[in-house]
Amino acid sequence: SVNPDLASERQTASFCVEKLTALLDGGAEQTRIRRAVVEAIESDPVFSRENQYFQTQNERYETAVRKAVHLQKKMHEMGWTENGPEYKYIYRALSGDVAFLLHRVFMRSISVLGSDKQIAKWIPLATQHQLIGSYAQTELGHGTYLQGLETTAVFDTATQEFILNTPKISAMKWWPGDMGRSATHTVVFAQLYIHGKCHGIHPFIVQIRSLQDHSLCPGVTAGDIGPKMNFEHIDNGYLMLKNVRIPRDNMLSKFCEVRPDGTYVRQGSQKINYFTMTTVRISLIADEVLIPLMKACTIAIRYSAIRRQSKLKPGEQEAKILDYQTQQEKLLPQLAAVYAFHFINDYLQELFNRGYREIQRKNFDMLPELHALSSGFKAVITHHCTAAVEICLRACGGHGYSLLSGLPSLYTKIIASCIYEGENTILLLQTARFLIKCFMAASAGHPVPPSVTYLAAVKPGNCPAKNKLDFLRPDIYTEAYQHVAVRLISSTAAKLQDLIQSGVKKYNAWNQCTVQLVQAAKAHCHYITVKNFAETVEKLETKAGIQRIMKHLCDLFALHGIFSNTGAFLHDGYISASQMDMVTASYLDLLAVIRKDAVPLVDAFDFTDKSLNSALGSYDGQVYQRLYEWAQKSPTNEMSPAYERYLKPLLHNTLSKL
């Protein structure tokens, strides 16, 4: 039975939950397919995550390998293919708790970087799992900055082989997933040397383990890098190479080739490759970032509806913590952010699909803009959502810290997204570089890409809002965001120029402005997100109450951004001190409005209880019973040897005999 405190929340929904679910899925048919995939996976005991919180690193790894192997069988059984409509839901249904994810990256890198001959040779082997691949780029001493990698591949004309080496400890490959224990092959990125000359970083296929008994190949040292904050199921690995020889054909050679005599040839355009890297940053947003935040919101909001604490009114029952303004102010903006980022993700996906079509027609004009958007949004969304998950965790009081709440695992997993696929600060600086360039171009009257045309049309003036209701007008707040973005970009550009004109070297000037540049890039992304949210709401169908509640969330997202960053809007007086009080008032009013729909809004995410794997967040709200039942299953409740060995002597005061 459903906890009455949660049941009552569902009776007052102002909109149709099922309709909103369909909107999030991209249509009712998609919802149907997704549910079918989730049902098929969750009903299979091999995929169960029931004891996950009690397992050691070794057990988690073994389970993940078992699941990965079983998944092949399952897909065959169900008739799911990699190109089918079901495929994208499998990962979500597994909650990412499966091995061999890097195997796919291995395959993709061969498809993108390999010659036709190489693709024909390796892809079938990989598809049939005759080998297990990984992707070894990052080194112990080198991350985001690729040119700094130290692994070497020296071409030996005599034997037509590359000799791979890890010249020093900081050059050891470190972090690649599936490499610590599972992989038999990996794509190694190394500095290519021919006849003593360095040609920069290139990818090589290297076999690291025997296909017979899985032992390490000669010259190869590899293993697991040890426990991390999460990803216990993945064997992130290290790899050291000592005079490992591979045939000339193992250098992935779509773009660069080494001829038998050692001649180095470049061919084709690298731009498609560049586009692929850019796409990866966008593709992780939905599964790795938005879903964890959606789950965290679901858990925290449902729990806040059943948890009662203190009295709001004397003589009444203790109040639901969701009724406290401070609790609403923690959780509801995170809920609004989920929707804001969901819609911006749709926008980016569409833009990238268009970009892909253009690139196929050999038109590369969109690349700089796509690159800037993917870098900036990857950084802004991962950062925002990570902070949001932590807020959800801490909004659940003590029980949030129990692994059984599900929140610690969501948090420790999502935080990794701030680092992988490009460290966030570096990515924001890449976006900033693009913005400064476009700003200069726009100021000189040159055309600029669509997402930054606003930089050319700077309107002077102040915010026209007269009362607090004006701040519920999308045109009013969108323009405020635009104003701040323009101000930060233009003032940073001016500062850069001043420094350069006063004789400071260009790179030095850049380093001196990086803090501001990061702020400018964030402001740009924030503006685009608000603008896109407002435009999306406008286009939604008005029936079933969907548009109305989305409008509230859009307003909340926008006003929360102003409320938490008042200085940026007050700085040049665009918003006045008294207008800022109106923003605050409108913002706080909205909390009470959205409060009524909070539970239906998370129900619409449509997570099964198994998928949430949380004692606090289940649909029926029977939190306390579940917490008690689950705790009793903890292995720590078996009699501990600590009693006989240490406690007993301690209690019996025979310590001195120890």
Added chain:
Amino acid sequence: EALVLNDPDFQHEDLNFLSRSQRYEQAIRKSSLMVMKLREYGIADPEEIFWFKSFVHRGRPEPLDLHLGMFLPTLLTQATPEQQDRFFMPAWNLEIIGTYAQTEMGHGTHLRGLETTATYDPATQEFILNSPTVTSIKWWPGGLGKTSNHAIVLAQLYTQGQCKGLHAFIVPIRQLGTHEPLPGITVGDIGPKFGYDEMDNGYLKMDNFRIPRENMLMKYAQVKPDGTYVKPVSDKLTYGTMVFIRSIIVGDSARSLSRACTIAIRYSAVRHQSELKPGEPEPQILDYQTQQYKLFPLLATAYAFHFVGAYIKDTYHRISGDISEGDLSELPELHALTAGLKAFTSWTANAGIEECRMACGGHGYSRCSGIPDIYVTFTPSCTYEGENTVMMLQTARFLVKSYSQVSSGQQVTGMVSYLNDLSRQRIQPQHVAARAVTVRINDPASLVEAYKARAARLVEAAAKNLQAELNHRKSKEDAWNRTSVDLVRASEAHCHYVVVKLFTAKLSEISNAAVRAVLTDLCLLYALFGISKNTGDFLQAGILTSAQITQVNQHVKELLAVIRPNAVALVDSFDFHDVHLGSVLGRYDGNVYENMFEWAKKSPLNKTEVHESFHKHLKPMQAKL
């Protein structure tokens, strides 16, 4: 320190590679030894015990924490002399190991909501203890799951048919000798958490469990044999313990953040990345402005909190003297102030530790960095001993009360005395605007004034909004709830002011000129960075102009460059031993990469060269496909 570090009995395998049960076992082993050695060395001073303990357990929680930190002190303060005779020596000798069971599954910070009952039965002169609902199960107490054989249980006392509110009872829970739970007692471990692996946080369910009347702690309130209830004299005294524990958390905030800063700053000096100048080798990442901007304000914060922690502790000791002489006048302000500072410093340190971890890039995410462990050990302090938002609202209550005293013409004293100026300002509307130009951004004392003005403005705004809500004829509680976001902001501004003020005040006490100079830079950075992160407050109140804000932002960046040469020395001064730091990235000798490799080789997944999963799963799959 050396005593512990050189003792072979306290050595063990790297905890990162142990399972939870193993970590618990190690902790118990060390605690047992620790108790013995404390007695052997004759260490009895609480401060010395604290240091000894923190070295044995390297700043981690341990299963006897609640016995030493709550059970014994509660016996001392709340037990009658007869009860002390019965329980104290056995507890001191660890025949009795106790814990303190307050929090229930459904009830935390709001104590009056606890549901456990203790019903007095005059016929047998016993209390009957019950956990009437699932939500009333005691949940979270440390050491309860596996270690303790007694607990001080907080329960609603019923006698002669009436509820007399919460009282404390000594409840035996496990059989002495066999350690089996007693009949009527269900007890166990609550399962894995975010950190605290070595602690057996537990649950306790009682089913008509009877204890003798003499097991109620009766120094203050009493139940007579016939069931007559005798009320306690004053309840203000419990404030003292809370103030003490919160002051420890403030110190903890400083220590945990200092450890994270030490690791991140040393590693940033070792790590090289990208290109700053074309053609030159990769620079230390500590040379990047963005990296300095992440870490140096946190370094300044660690120092600031260190001084705040010391201040609260000193004030507490001073006031404790007054209290024992019956003077309670300063207690309410200190209580209100520590509530807010506990929340302010733990929130800031919590976020700061994460920022340090992220500043270490991918390697920060590995457990070998030590920062994940610092984080999970520290982060619950945002919740325990009073949930932070609730704490902020307690401080706000005091601020609003002080404000209304000022409004009605009374003077207030202490840290809130700035509110006295507000009434004067209202007579001179130009006053605030005139103040703007007088802030000198190079002068810490002048910045203290700026923070003071900000706090005053936000307290006033919150108080006025509260009044406006009340005028809408809403209930008092409703009005309070509808203003609570404003109230929290006001408390934060107040605490921020107190921190800047205490840091600034500390500078003049430093006699060494070089030390004073570098700490003055840190103090300025702390104050200016705080402004640049909250520019809206200063702009909206007209305390600073936009032009000044631009100067503040610029000055922050200049200070980063000034502090850069001293950064490593400033974390070395925290003087954390490598063993205590528990970090490969933060090693004193900076030999990071070699030692990461050595560390990883010990990972449990590396125990065999070919993992058993290969034979179990991979090989059969390859054979089939």
